[in-house]
Amino acid sequence: MPVTNHRITFARSPRGLPTPADFGADETPIPVPGPGQFLSRTVYLSLDPYYRNVMKNSPIYAERLAPGDVMIGETVAQVIESHHPGFAVGDFVAVRNGWQQFALSTGEGVRRLDAAVAPLSTALGVLGMPGLTGWAGMVHLAEPLPGQTAVVSACTGPVGSTAGQVARQMGARVVGIAGSAEKCDYAVRDLGFAACVNYKDGDLAANLKDACPRGIDVYFDNVGGETLAAVFRNLALGARVVLCGMIEAYSLDQPPPGPFLGPVVGARASLKGLVVYDHLHHFAEMNRVVSGWIREGSFRYREDVTEGLASAPEAFCRLMRGGNFGKALVKVAPETR
Numbered sequence: 001m002p003v004t005n006h007r008i009t010f011a012r013s014p015r016g017l018p019t020p021a022d023f024g025a026d027e028t029p030i031p032v033p034g035p036g037q038f039l040s041r042t043v044y045l046s047l048d049p050y051y052r053n054v055m056k057n058s059p060i061y062a063e064r065l066a067p068g069d070v071m072i073g074e075t076v077a078q079v080i081e082s083h084h085p086g087f088a089v090g091d092f093v094a095v096r097n098g099w100q101q102f103a104l105s106t107g108e109g110v111r112r113l114d115a116a117v118a119p120l121s122t123a124l125g126v127l128g129m130p131g132l133t134g135w136a137g138m139v140h141l142a143e144p145l146p147g148q149t150a151v152v153s154a155c156t157g158p159v160g161s162t163a164g165q166v167a168r169q170m171g172a173r174v175v176g177i178a179g180s181a182e183k184c185d186y187a188v189r190d191l192g193f194a195a196c197v198n199y200k201d202g203d204l205a206a207n208l209k210d211a212c213p214r215g216i217d218v219y220f221d222n223v224g225g226e227t228l229a230a231v232f233r234n235l236a237l238g239a240r241v242v243l244c245g246m247i248e249a250y251s252l253d254q255p256p257p258g259p260f261l262g263p264v265v266g267a268r269a270s271l272k273g274l275v276v277y278d279h280l281h282h283f284a285e286m287n288r289v290v291s292g293w294i295r296e297g298s299f300r301y302r303e304d305v306t307e308g309l310a311s312a313p314e315a316f317c318r319l320m321r322g323g324n325f326g327k328a329l330v331k332v333a334p335e336t337r
Contacts, residue, residue: 001080005030008099008312010065013056017320022055023071023313031104038084039104040077042097043335045309046124047073047316047328049247071099071312074129076113076120078336087112092335094123099312101332118291120335125158125327126294126301127287129276134162135286136279137220137242138170141272146171148217149236151208153177153227155187155196156302158327159244162290163220165299168192172218175211177204177227179322186325190300205230215239215267223247229259235267244274247320302326 009024033039054063054072063072075097079087084107087093094111097103113123125131144150150167154160155176164174164187176187176196184196195211197204208216208230215236221228224246231241241264264271293299304324306315312330319328 001030002101003030004028005100005102006309007070007101008309009067010055010069010071011067014052018052018055018317020313020317024068025310026068030102033081033083033104035083037104037106038079038082038087039102040079040093040095040097042075042077042101042103042309042332043092044076044121044124045073045097045099045312045330045332046075046128047312047319047324047330048130049245049320051316052320072096073098074124075332076123077103078333092120094128099309101309115335117287118294121303121305121327121329122291122294122301124329125303126162126299127291128158130158130327131162131290132279132283132286133244133274133276134159134164134220135166135290136276136282137244137274138163138166138218140279140282141274142167142218142220142240142242144170144172144218147173149173149175149212149214150218150220151175151177151212151216151231152220152222153199153231154222154245154247155191155193156183156326157222157324158301160220160222161187161191161301161326163244164193165191165293166290167218167220169293169298175208175216177208183325186302190302192300199227199230205233208234218242220244221246226259232259232261232263235263235269237267239267239269241269241271242274243271303329305329305331307331 004027011024014022079091092113144167150172152160152164168174174193176193178184187193187196197207216234217236219231219241222245304326309332
């Protein structure tokens, strides 16, 4: 085992889109667990857009970063030393180790993982917080009915692909929005969506009208901005809009102007804000159902894996530029059993 712990640290709040210069790196001694603690080795690091908001100390999140702090983040890790009665050496866990090779934990908020249920990496994607976000938004907020049209933006990421496939399982006709022909082909071919619109190709509002001739009954929004405005122009009567993420605004120093809300009134639509922490009590339900769909082959997911912790800053910057395809992960160490 190495004698030092490689860490990626927060250096400064980005101006606009993040760059690798916004991060630092250091090495520290590997920590030693005390009573009631365990030491784990990071295997996978999750990269999520909301880190950009934490880097500017957004009041939305409780997490705070000062220069020199280890970057925050959810990980899959393996226990390598334990003084905790609930965790044994060799256990795989989902734990917030952050951007570092080794970390201590008291076990609070930690999930033990079973590789026989689903691949370990899914605990950070479709069977983790992103998956719970998509599940809760569709099942408990949007509630699409059979035959209705449900539209999902950023539809090939872990949140969007879960939301869309859940809506499909509920009997809805699902239309995705993505940023390339390759992603749209994947949404239709692999995720089973009825159609997918490339927001970079032509007039988005007009293309949505063609794809949703009866209007949009449910919209799961991951991006905000002009995409949300285009959807508003195509709402069906009684539409439900779930506001989940606004990635277009995360790298702006000032919030963008909001879309005109007149069509929401005309459509008698409902807008609901989705914060995943309100739905943690549905985690077991989501894992049970979605892992079953994965095993039977009716639910698909895609991962965008970067090798090596040192590559994490550039991988995160690529994610924020929209260059990823699937759940963004960094493989920090091999899955040894």
